[in-house]
Amino acid sequence: MASCIRRLSIAVSGLGRIGARHANHFLHHTPRAELTAVFSPDPREITWAKENLEPWGVTIYTDYDNMLKHIGLEAVCIATVTTVHAEQSIKAIKSGKHVLCEKPLSTDLSLCQKVLDSARAHPHLKVMCGFSRRFDSSYLAAYQSTLAGCIGRPTILRSQTCDKYDPSVAFVQYAQFSGGIFVDCNIHDIDLALWFLSAGTPDKGLPKLRTVTAVGVTALEPALAKYGDVDNGIGIVEFYDGQIAYFYSSRMNAPGQHDMTEIIGTSGKLSVNAHPTSGLLESHLANGIHRDIPQNFFERYEHAFVEEAKQFTDAVLDNKPVPIDLESSIQAVYIGTILQESLRSEKKISFDRKGNRVKEWNGSAPGIAESQIRAEL
Amino acid sequence: MASCIRRLSIAVSGLGRIGARHANHFLHHTPRAELTAVFSPDPREITWAKENLEPWGVTIYTDYDNMLKHIGLEAVCIATVTTVHAEQSIKAIKSGKHVLCEKPLSTDLSLCQKVLDSARAHPHLKVMCGFSRRFDSSYLAAYQSTLAGCIGRPTILRSQTCDKYDPSVAFVQYAQFSGGIFVDCNIHDIDLALWFLSAGTPDKGLPKLRTVTAVGVTALEPALAKYGDVDNGIGIVEFYDGQIAYFYSSRMNAPGQHDMTEIIGTSGKLSVNAHPTSGLLESHLANGIHRDIPQNFFERYEHAFVEEAKQFTDAVLDNKPVPIDLESSIQAVYIGTILQESLRSEKKISFDRKGNRVKEWNGSAPGIAESQIRAEL
Amino acid sequence: MASCIRRLSIAVSGLGRIGARHANHFLHHTPRAELTAVFSPDPREITWAKENLEPWGVTIYTDYDNMLKHIGLEAVCIATVTTVHAEQSIKAIKSGKHVLCEKPLSTDLSLCQKVLDSARAHPHLKVMCGFSRRFDSSYLAAYQSTLAGCIGRPTILRSQTCDKYDPSVAFVQYAQFSGGIFVDCNIHDIDLALWFLSAGTPDKGLPKLRTVTAVGVTALEPALAKYGDVDNGIGIVEFYDGQIAYFYSSRMNAPGQHDMTEIIGTSGKLSVNAHPTSGLLESHLANGIHRDIPQNFFERYEHAFVEEAKQFTDAVLDNKPVPIDLESSIQAVYIGTILQESLRSEKKISFDRKGNRVKEWNGSAPGIAESQIRAEL
């Protein structure tokens, strides 16, 4: 007896570390979706796809545009390198596909804006940026508590993203196009700040940016400095109406991946992952008690990624709003770039209530394109 | 492009709380398996199946024997009430199907033995009893540590199964056929004891039963007494060659499901779930710090059930041994029934090295069938 | 200006590991007490006392009877080897001194009884057995919660005492006079059981003993067997009116001292030390997260010992009842000896409601003296 279920035909673009995961999730763990096509320009990724995806009936493309023409294709999950996220998103939208794009849309705000313009020009299409933590059960529970008023007004948010140090990873080279540590790592924390603090703004909209300050050090990788980057960064973002977020990111956390978040309200605090662990096992050995923590973001967020795929699919099939607003995702990139700018300029950067930068004494005005973007958002 | 993957055609028998989960897992989360048929005699379960399974191409049967004749069916997952587990398993085996049966095979040892006889008569079929904890990542990590010698020789095992008290559950009535608290709840703990302690027996085989003692109280449900049952039970099982397991089970754990296990070796201890939590969220509120724990076994073991389905499927398709030995599963039932007998008789029950009961002063010898079963195992 | 505070003149008998601690506490951390004398027959201990106590004005005696004659002495803290606890207690009582005696009074019940007789004959004297855990802040908080009804009726108590394995300790030799692991280690757990479960007995008195079962293994020290002892013991004690305590003791806990207790009531559970740690520090290193635990009972209970000294002193000076009832302390020893007997005889031992042993099939009646003691208590 054949299935009569309506399933979303989706393709995954890019089959690197995270793309392969997305492909696997849409293929095997998202019942209402059907992975029908994938794209990769990389021979090794294609070899992997031939072995792991093709036997399940997935068509492999080495040309992104051709993939978009796959018969019946309805949606694309974009998981290529960041530099082509925006272009691929726009192409997909223009060819009438729903889009789930890995974060960030781009490290270039004007490109982000173009994706937003495309999405607005195609309001029947769902376009979402994949911030996986929003689908993690612990963060979801924290958000429900926040909405329920358990902590009063959310006022301060502290959040960190700390990766295990891996000397074999060429993150110095990677720093050239990652956008820097605040865009690459803290983008998740910024997104969480926008999400949680919105619950406490006067109009429940995005909190309004007021000042940005960032500092950092190159503790293990001095060569990062030539790209204006660091391996440990700390940033403070003030919002209007009395809210503050502050962030820490590190590429040298010894035991593994340790991100954590505190949402501090006027009558309580929610703490996510203050006591990190990779499971429920502890070893009581001669030199003390030990536990492991996740080694990377994927071990930490595996189930969140599956839930993300599911909720995006549901939003498309049931024509519901996607769970993450695109403007918010672009604002997260914007704040990340301003933090990175503050790191490099060693300046505190201020904004007026309309989101325009407050001109500074030395005449170094922000780029025009940028402030226009801000005014429009 | 069509899939060319070989998938296992499996049916699920019984669509109650746990059966519906199994159906869902084989349908949506076990890529190499295909749920093709289900059986239930229950109108509400059939209504559920029509809504949730039939649209995916699953055939619904109201007659178990007919389901076994489903074209191409290769395996059956049995999740009906315990009283028909054995009969359905034997029928499935005799019709050439691989069997994954929910624990326990039966609370009647002679029926367990018959399933074992059938399985032995069909050695090309995979027959496994589903003890889900063996597929939980924390228990698996503990087992790997044990095998790796991290704790020396495993010597003492403490394990508990504590369910949230639910006054609406008719567990007094349920006690009539559950086999009692040691068979119903601690069976998992007993299975864990056999698994972990085997790593420390002289021949790496099952530890040999030496004595069994159990006590209990009816703290919340005095009516349990008429079925020889309790709502809190404590048991000690001694094995030959210096190993002991001790167990606690309770039906009145206030915040939810809290099972935990300690595997104590000559040079270390592994502790699973000493610090129970349902996730990574803690709430810091005016009256202290709070966290939640899973509300039931399914919240606790959801991913383990998925892994169980996957490993069973792999074992069949790849013709590998199933991960849980059937004799071990029957031995777990046996120990559970002896614990229950010890609870009822208020006696400590002893066995010789061959597994025969040591005759007691009052002449109340164990049933003949039982000792024969033991001698054979 | 001189102090006009009335202070209790107290002596400490025995300056071994625990005696030296008591001396220090009464000398420096019990403001209302004044350590005026000490007794030790051991030259090394005397050397220590000359250096550490004598300069503070403490008189050292090498004869216990002479120490009792120290001018103005009002109380004695007895911390010698267990074998002389009872004799020294009785002598102190007879010479009109208040007594704080380290646990146990004796491993010989008839000697315990004699101390009790002496104490009853001198009702104006305070006589207390020092069970330090009762003065630990976590246990005290648990007890307050229990009394406040937070967990309903206390029904099940689980408690363990696990010492760090120290191959240099001659505990095989020590086993000859320690009374065995249930008397030596679990005595504290038994005392806690009597304390907490009393809050749930019909008359708030001591719970009435019903059955005792114990087992054990010699995992690291086979030579213990010749003294009828083990290095890992598990015992169950049933009480009348639906209460059970079960215990574990071990001499091979790898990382240090880990005792813990759960008090399980009809509507909640209190857990003391499920997440052991020696402080608030965790180390996040390349191979995971680590923490230490106390290395011995003194690290764990240091502040409890100080509190014990303080409360005993207050009870004497203010003529209040001592916080631990002497009958309860003797009952703890009694239960410990019965557990040890059950371990050795491999029998479950039963009692009627009056506390008399139920005669067993093989005619091995309990000793007469013992049952008389029980009847009287």
Add this chain to the structure above:
Amino acid sequence: MASCIRRLSIAVSGLGRIGARHANHFLHHTPRAELTAVFSPDPREITWAKENLEPWGVTIYTDYDNMLKHIGLEAVCIATVTTVHAEQSIKAIKSGKHVLCEKPLSTDLSLCQKVLDSARAHPHLKVMCGFSRRFDSSYLAAYQSTLAGCIGRPTILRSQTCDKYDPSVAFVQYAQFSGGIFVDCNIHDIDLALWFLSAGTPDKGLPKLRTVTAVGVTALEPALAKYGDVDNGIGIVEFYDGQIAYFYSSRMNAPGQHDMTEIIGTSGKLSVNAHPTSGLLESHLANGIHRDIPQNFFERYEHAFVEEAKQFTDAVLDNKPVPIDLESSIQAVYIGTILQESLRSEKKISFDRKGNRVKEWNGSAPGIAESQIRAEL
């Protein structure tokens, strides 16, 4: 027999919340010290002293200068209101007394400098500012680990001081003279930063200040704004040579006192109090698992205060350096005042390697006295 121990004759000035504690510690828990005198101008405090101190032979003074003339007095512990710390310290030093002064010496840097000048003019006297956390066992263990190189080079320090919100405390009025939240609360965190980061500076000296940024909000007490203060503050302090400390302070932590510190090095992290708790008790109740945390700094640091008294006494009697360097304590105040200034001015404040402020665009140079102090330190 009288004591022949040499004990330090010490007085306590101020018997408020913290002064009464100090008096108690020197009186009862510092064996080598003898509390001989106290000073308070407050009738309620004097009443308390008459009841609690006088009977132990302590002389009460209502005039500080008279107290300094107490026969045999050798040292003074100053625990009055902050505004007289410096003056009383200088008087004590000039009269030849050793000084343990509560933090901070003053919120006025020039007064701090005067104390330092006095101390330097009397090098035989011990002068120490009491930063109690340095005597906490968990912080001490972390410091030992840091010195032992367990975490590589200490690079980033995060530290927070969060007090329980107490609407009855007049902290708005208090804000007038507290120096502000960064001086009042985070001073401890700053001191910890100086302590731990010194272990990673090129010369093991104090880390050299580079930039200071602070922000804050008045979430619960808007009236704080009129004193340039906030109830939640966040600050970042950059040091030269690649070290950063960042701080959070709050006066609205719902469950109680929660300070915590992370010391992040190039190969590991030490975490103090990430999992706050007031003991080892957890309650498993119908609505989840609960634990309490300390209600105030004293519950958290009680034993650290005792240790501080002991180590100060030992330093004097044994003529050893005091454990906390006075320059470091003044630098902590200085950094706190700069953070507070940054909060108020909304500017990032920079320093050159010599510690002089980098002149800012608007011409608002730092006070001359201040930069001179910095140059000298």
